[in-house]
Amino acid sequence: MSAALVPERLERLRRADLVRPLGRVSQVLGLALEVTGLVASIGDRCEIETTGAPLAAEVVGFRADRLLLMPLGELAGVRAGATVSAGLGPIAIEVSDALLGRVVDPFGRPVPGEAPIPGGVRRAIHRRPPSVLERRRITERLETGIRALDTLLPIGRGQRVGIFAGSGVGKSVLLGSLARHAASDVNVIALVGERGREVREFIERDLGPEGLARSVVVVATSDEPALVRRQAAFAATTVAEHFRDQGRAVLLMMDSVTRFAMAQREIGLAVGEPPATRGYPPSVFALCPRLLERAGTTAHSGSITGLYTVLVEGDDLNDPVADTVRAILDGHVVLSRELASAGHFPAIDVLGSVSRLAGDLLTPDEARAATLLRSHLATWRDARDLVSIGAYARGSDAATDRALDALPAITAFLRQDRDERSADAESGRRLAAIVAPSGDVR
Numbered sequence: 001m002s003a004a005l006v007p008e009r010l011e012r013l014r015r016a017d018l019v020r021p022l023g024r025v026s027q028v029l030g031l032a033l034e035v036t037g038l039v040a041s042i043g044d045r046c047e048i049e050t051t052g053a054p055l056a057a058e059v060v061g062f063r064a065d066r067l068l069l070m071p072l073g074e075l076a077g078v079r080a081g082a083t084v085s086a087g088l089g090p091i092a093i094e095v096s097d098a099l100l101g102r103v104v105d106p107f108g109r110p111v112p113g114e115a116p117i118p119g120g121v122r123r124a125i126h127r128r129p130p131s132v133l134e135r136r137r138i139t140e141r142l143e144t145g146i147r148a149l150d151t152l153l154p155i156g157r158g159q160r161v162g163i164f165a166g167s168g169v170g171k172s173v174l175l176g177s178l179a180r181h182a183a184s185d186v187n188v189i190a191l192v193g194e195r196g197r198e199v200r201e202f203i204e205r206d207l208g209p210e211g212l213a214r215s216v217v218v219v220a221t222s223d224e225p226a227l228v229r230r231q232a233a234f235a236a237t238t239v240a241e242h243f244r245d246q247g248r249a250v251l252l253m254m255d256s257v258t259r260f261a262m263a264q265r266e267i268g269l270a271v272g273e274p275p276a277t278r279g280y281p282p283s284v285f286a287l288c289p290r291l292l293e294r295a296g297t298t299a300h301s302g303s304i305t306g307l308y309t310v311l312v313e314g315d316d317l318n319d320p321v322a323d324t325v326r327a328i329l330d331g332h333v334v335l336s337r338e339l340a341s342a343g344h345f346p347a348i349d350v351l352g353s354v355s356r357l358a359g360d361l362l363t364p365d366e367a368r369a370a371t372l373l374r375s376h377l378a379t380w381r382d383a384r385d386l387v388s389i390g391a392y393a394r395g396s397d398a399a400t401d402r403a404l405d406a407l408p409a410i411t412a413f414l415r416q417d418r419d420e421r422s423a424d425a426e427s428g429r430r431l432a433a434i435v436a437p438s439g440d441v442r
Helices: 003-015 147-152 171-181 196-213 226-244 257-270 282-292 320-328 337-341 364-388 398-414 424-435
Strands: 022-029 032-036 045-048 055-063 066-071 083-085 092-095 102-104 121-124 160-165 186-194 215-221 249-255 303-311 331-334
Touching (some): 032 055, 045 066, 066 226, 092 226, 121 226, 147 398, 147 424, 171 186, 171 196, 171 249, 171 303, 186 226, 186 257, 196 215, 226 257, 226 303, 257 282, 257 303, 364 398, 364 424, 398 424
Parallel strands (some): 102 215, 160 303, 160 331, 186 215, 186 249, 249 303
Antiparallel strands (some): 022 032, 022 083, 032 066, 055 066, 092 121
């Protein structure tokens, strides 16, 4: 052996885990395993002996002197008395620029059938968000290429926005358009609990080669264990933090926070948490801010702009998860089933949506134009029933007449093909022309 290799080998030997504590599986309760004779911390990774390859698991709780573990795979092959080893440290993934353009699982590994990914830097998936006083104010607008967003619901670099909708209203299509058209350096897309059939459709149809080239897609399908689905959200956020720390403007898109919450509900109930609001245990409402607060700005130039879809049950915008997420985020975009059914894309309900940073991101003229368009839409909404039954006579109300005159142009402005990208300046000019044909926006 070369003398130059001796110090390196000695250092590796010094760091080697020569003694690993062992425990035994005492029983399996639903999705959780009870282990005796082992000491470990919450979040530590363990390995369980099976009839095949060892099964990875994570410590999620305690019961008396026993550990409660959740598997990161199938429980098939686990038997009573099986050996459990700890000392593997917290869950971590390898991150690097080699992830760009790739589709990976929540462990950072390529999906089956894809080429290997060169190793990177290991980074724990559970991390603290940036300090509150280190966060820069959000003053720079992120151009999304979607007219309804750029002019009426502006999104700033580092802002966190929820996209609220029921199933089948166009959330995935909107995310694909944003991934292709938004002026971000890197996209990180988390598909949490997604249907297996729809993953390839989203990548090839909605995202496309152009969007995938500057994206990292983290996938955990609905058949994965609850812990794996939950890990997908944290792993995607960790990948986004890697690129943010390089000073890049990252767009993190997660579909969906609701399935993340459902995964945590399964975990919480399995370890004995009492069900609280609509069956969700308290840990769900404690975990959501830990995930969502990690996006945003930092002291340096990098940022994570977070777009989180929320699948509202029965189109109820006040369900527990939607209500919790809306209170944490910096704005919400509501997608309307009525608009989607009429073929209106993107199906954004302008009056039901809000950006809490619009006042900081729009110029005074842009803000006045946006207010006038909202006023026309609100007037039309109030008079629509009268107009539809022929009970409204022109000249009865000047504001209603102006709204009716502007409605065709407003509808054309808010409609946009999924492959169409509208420049910010062009969108502003079109809006100004609609609300003030003379060019004088008051």
